[in-house]
Amino acid sequence: MPTTESNKTEKIDGSSVDATTLDRAIDFVRVQTDRNRKSIKNGLRHYARLDRPPISSTPKDTVWQRDKVRLWRYRSENRSGGPPLLLVHSLVNRSYIFDLVPGNSMVEVLLARGQDVYLVEWGIPDAADAENSFETYCDDYLPEIVNFVVANSEADDLNLLGYCFGGILALLYAAGHTDAPLRSLTTLATPTDMTKMPAQLRSSAGSSFDPALVIDETGNVPGPVIGNAIRSLTPTADFAAKASLLANLWNDDYVAAHNAITLWGDDQIPFAGETFRQMTQMLSNDNGFVNDRLTLGGRRISLGDITIPFLNVFGSKDHIVPAAATRPLSALVGSTAVTDLELAAGHVGLFIGRRAHQVGVPAMLDWIEGQ
Numbered sequence: 001m002p003t004t005e006s007n008k009t010e011k012i013d014g015s016s017v018d019a020t021t022l023d024r025a026i027d028f029v030r031v032q033t034d035r036n037r038k039s040i041k042n043g044l045r046h047y048a049r050l051d052r053p054p055i056s057s058t059p060k061d062t063v064w065q066r067d068k069v070r071l072w073r074y075r076s077e078n079r080s081g082g083p084p085l086l087l088v089h090s091l092v093n094r095s096y097i098f099d100l101v102p103g104n105s106m107v108e109v110l111l112a113r114g115q116d117v118y119l120v121e122w123g124i125p126d127a128a129d130a131e132n133s134f135e136t137y138c139d140d141y142l143p144e145i146v147n148f149v150v151a152n153s154e155a156d157d158l159n160l161l162g163y164c165f166g167g168i169l170a171l172l173y174a175a176g177h178t179d180a181p182l183r184s185l186t187t188l189a190t191p192t193d194m195t196k197m198p199a200q201l202r203s204s205a206g207s208s209f210d211p212a213l214v215i216d217e218t219g220n221v222p223g224p225v226i227g228n229a230i231r232s233l234t235p236t237a238d239f240a241a242k243a244s245l246l247a248n249l250w251n252d253d254y255v256a257a258h259n260a261i262t263l264w265g266d267d268q269i270p271f272a273g274e275t276f277r278q279m280t281q282m283l284s285n286d287n288g289f290v291n292d293r294l295t296l297g298g299r300r301i302s303l304g305d306i307t308i309p310f311l312n313v314f315g316s317k318d319h320i321v322p323a324a325a326t327r328p329l330s331a332l333v334g335s336t337a338v339t340d341l342e343l344a345a346g347h348v349g350l351f352i353g354r355r356a357h358q359v360g361v362p363a364m365l366d367w368i369e370g371q
Contacts, residue, residue: 056096058107060119064148068123069141071148073116074099074107080114082369083183084153086146087119090165091137091275092226094267095121097348098163106351109361113369118149118158120166125270130219132272134282135297138173143180146173150181157181159368163188164321164347168283171329174306176296184371186311186364187329189321189347192289196325211280215273223268289332303329309337309371313364315345339367 064071089095098119099107110117120141125132149158160182162170167190174185191197214225282288282295294301310333314326323342330338343350343360351361 055101056099057102058099058105058111063118063152064145066141066144068125068129069145070121070123071145072119072121073152074111074119076111076114076116078111078114079116082114082116083155084116084118084149084158085110085368086149086158086160087117088142088160088162088166088170089120089122090163091122091125091169092165092223092268092271094269095119097352100352104352104357106357106361109357110365113362113365115365116153120145125218125220125272127218127220130273133274134169134172134278136272137169137275138176139297142169142173143177146180146182157183159184159186159371161186161188161364161368162190163351164190171289171303171306172294172296172301174308175294175301175303176299178305178307182308184309184311184368185306186313186368187326188313188350189315189318189326190312190329191283191321191325192329192332193325194284194287194289196322198320198322209280209285211273211277215276218270219273220270221273221276223270226271227266227268290328292332302334303332304334306333307335309339310335311339311341311364311367313341313343313350313360315343315347315350317344317346317349320347337371341367 059075060072061075062070063073087095087098089098099105102108107117107119122137146158146160150156158181160170160174162168162185167187170185170187171190174180174182214221216222282293286293288294289303292302292304294303310330312326312330314321314323316323318326327340327342330340341360341363343356343363345353345356345360349356351364
């Protein structure tokens with residue numbers, strides 16, 4: 001069929017080109033020009049350190065405080081009236097990973113589902129906290145916090161969720177306080193079988209390891225010690241992340257997410273020295289969870305004493321706490337209502353990112369709300 005005048009354009013040499021093709025070429029140039037402009041802008045802002053993301057920006061109130069520990073309650077006009085949800089974070093990272101940036105926040109997803117969300121912020125240890133032990137967190141702070149949350153929300157009990165080392169604290173608390181007002185317990189990426197953990201993160205290469213080797217003059221383990229151990233697991237990851245950032249500088253959302261995750265990943269805080277000593281002996285050398293050799297406040301406790309509904313969440317792509325180190329947990333608790341949720345995600349990807357917010361977190365909430 002001959003080309004009509006309406007869909008061809010004359011070129012300088014007298015030949016013709018399809019108008020649709022020309023439109024597409026113009027659109028391509030326009031898109032690339034816009035991307036180049038954004039790449040230059042974002043690149044300049046990034047390397048001038050002007051692009052710090054608005055982390056932990058969901059409105060919240062400090063409703064309880066003792067020493068350096070604070071309890072936050074997130075504001076919401078959409079609470080469903082069910083039991084409140086208490087998030088227990090790790091001792092070695094900042095808690096804002098739960099509320100990373102607007103549009104990429106687990107807290108936002110929880111609030112949208114009507115959850116009444118509380119978060120324990122442990123604070124940054126200094127010399128005054130060097131003697132903080134498992135008992136400090138699990139026999140002292142957490143019982144008071146749990147009782148406060150239940151009373152403050154006028155509830156009968158609450159759902160407890162612990163992430164990574166926060167999961168360890170939640171397990172020890174639940175095992176040591178079987179009369180606590182807990183509706184359910186959820187752990188995310190919580191190390192259990194320490195023989196399956198990467199050597200750099202076992203806190204000891206064997207029973208001869210002396211914790212004093214990594215404890216500084218404040219009596220604590222410096223944040224960079226933990227951070228460097230984690231980074232050593234993937235020595236090329238930093239280069240790959242920078243290369244990916246360079247390729248995506250035009251994407252404002254990508255740059256914001258990259259900056260927030262990088263900021264959090266480099267933001268390790270000191271680890272209380274006495275807790276580190278206990279972890280080295282009880283959890284690493286004795287493999288206390290698996291071998292049922294746990295003590296708290298001088299008394300023997302056991303994961304078998306946990307009889308409330310239990311959800312064990314772990315990632316098949318987690319290189320920090322591999323699935324093999326977490327999977328055995330489900331067989332160690334005493335509950336008859338135990339569920340494993342294995343997600344195709346890494347250590348943070350369990351609850352950060354689009355897929356986590358569309359699949360992983362809703363699956364956790366479906367389970368929690370069903371108890």
